Amino acid sequence: MLNENDILKLIKTKSPKTFCCLYDEYSPALYGLIIKFSPDATTAGGILQKTFLHIWQNINSYNAANSSLLSWMVSITIQQCSEILNLQKNELLRKLIAKGISKEPDRYLHFETLFSDN
Numbered sequence: 001m002l003n004e005n006d007i008l009k010l011i012k013t014k015s016p017k018t019f020c021c022l023y024d025e026y027s028p029a030l031y032g033l034i035i036k037f038s039p040d041a042t043t044a045g046g047i048l049q050k051t052f053l054h055i056w057q058n059i060n061s062y063n064a065a066n067s068s069l070l071s072w073m074v075s076i077t078i079q080q081c082s083e084i085l086n087l088q089k090n091e092l093l094r095k096l097i098a099k100g101i102s103k104e105p106d107r108y109l110h111f112e113t114l115f116s117d118n
Helices: 004-011 016-037 041-057 069-098 105-114
Strands: none
């Protein structure tokens, strides 16, 4: 098990091995968070994949003075959950409206409060 400082040093190499270390170290915690928001394991796995891709592509924006690496990654994970699940919800509403099952999309607006910043 590597500590956060060791991981941060390795990350600068941007090697596949480093990505594997990052994933192995943090994916269980992030998946545990994602599964609480996700309707199923398949969706959770997709969110986890997109989360790690986002983390890897934006790792240079991490600032250790502002937060721990895990806190930064949790923040990204929550953002990814929000974006992906809202897209899925909106797609479902479009399908319901298109089929005439629901003519009242406002009825479902309370779902927005799950991930709102307010």
